Amino acid sequence: MSSHHHHPPHSPQCAKLLAQISEYIDGELEAEICAEIELHLGDCKDCQVLVDTTKKTIALYRRHHHTEPALSPEITARLWQALHDAGCTDTPE
Amino acid sequence: MNQEEKSLVQALHRGDKYACNDLVEKYSSKIYNVALRLTGHPIEAEEVLQETLINACKGAETFRGNASLGTWLYRIATNNGLMRLRRKKATVLSLDDDTKTGDGEFWPNQLHDWDWNPETVALDDELRQVMDDAVDRLPDSLRAAFVLRDLEGLSTKEAAAALNITPSNLKVRLHRARFLLREQLSLYFNDRGKNGGKTVE
Numbered sequence: 001m002s003s004h005h006h007h008p009p010h011s012p013q014c015a016k017l018l019a020q021i022s023e024y025i026d027g028e029l030e031a032e033i034c035a036e037i038e039l040h041l042g043d044c045k046d047c048q049v050l051v052d053t054t055k056k057t058i059a060l061y062r063r064h065h066h067t068e069p070a071l072s073p074e075i076t077a078r079l080w081q082a083l084h085d086a087g088c089t090d091t092p093e
Numbered sequence: 094m095n096q097e098e099k100s101l102v103q104a105l106h107r108g109d110k111y112a113c114n115d116l117v118e119k120y121s122s123k124i125y126n127v128a129l130r131l132t133g134h135p136i137e138a139e140e141v142l143q144e145t146l147i148n149a150c151k152g153a154e155t156f157r158g159n160a161s162l163g164t165w166l167y168r169i170a171t172n173n174g175l176m177r178l179r180r181k182k183a184t185v186l187s188l189d190d191d192t193k194t195g196d197g198e199f200w201p202n203q204l205h206d207w208d209w210n211p212e213t214v215a216l217d218d219e220l221r222q223v224m225d226d227a228v229d230r231l232p233d234s235l236r237a238a239f240v241l242r243d244l245e246g247l248s249t250k251e252a253a254a255a256l257n258i259t260p261s262n263l264k265v266r267l268h269r270a271r272f273l274l275r276e277q278l279s280l281y282f283n284d285r286g287k288n289g290g291k292t293v294e
Binding site: 018021022023026028046049050052053054055056057058059060061062063064065067068070071075076078079080082083086087088089090 | 110113114117121122125126129130139142143146147150151200201204205206207209211212214216221224228239243244245246249264267268271272274275278279
């Protein structure tokens with residue numbers, strides 16, 4: 001199952017899925033094309049892994065991004081100062 | 094645009110300095126996080142944050158209301174971030190050089206399953222670093238598409254508007270970015286699994 005080398009798509013269906021995977025994951029494909037893809041996913045383990053791990057990649061990055069700490073007081077203070085110096089605000093907050 | 098945004102834009106157009114304060118309160122964290130992902134550097138991100146809000150407060154008349162206020166700000170922030178990167182980097186280490194097959198389409202090198210749930214896997218410092226490094230190594234144009242669409246959750250249309258590209262171009266960039274990031278994380282999880290499998294909390 002695991003592969004560390006370049007290899008071509010196993011079939012034209014694999015190549016088609018690869019080209020459309022992003023839109024498939026985002027639900028941007030027509031129902032007919034989705035059904036075709038799902039039929040292919042039913043009997044292609046590599047494509048199942050590709051879809052599953054791509055979804056996991058996106059989910060993990062979202063979690064990482066949304067658990068960033070809030071702006072530090074130092075950054076906020078320097079921002080207000082910069083805005084004040086540029087004449088955008090009356091007083092630094 | 095909702096009513097609150099419209100009032101804020103009108104106040105900015107009038108040169109109301111309190112409107113600038115509102116803009117800062119509402120958007121500074123988002124802008125900073127986008128800038129941090131784009132530039133990969135806290136000091137650069139802070140400078141982008143300052144530039145973006147100064148540009149927005151002083152240049153509100155350039156906002157025509159075709160997009161949402163957030164999209165307009167993302168566009169300014171992305172432009173500022175990408176301009177800095179262009180000035181800084183003579184060459185960009187591109188991850189996509191060895192991932193194209195003969196017909197120009199990508200094909201994955203890493204196809205092993207990940208036996209964990211992205212909602213529960215431990216997001217420790219090591220993993221966060223691996224993820225940040227992978228984003229840093231993306232070509233700038235792909236990184237910007239990924240940050241706006243997948244991290245900030247803009248729609249395809251909004252992200253394309255922010256980057257001043259067509260929605261189909263945005264989709265192509267997003268597709269490649271996701272592909273490259275998946276490859277990098279796959280490599281990492283495969284190694285981590287072999288080294289004691291500390292992948293799940």
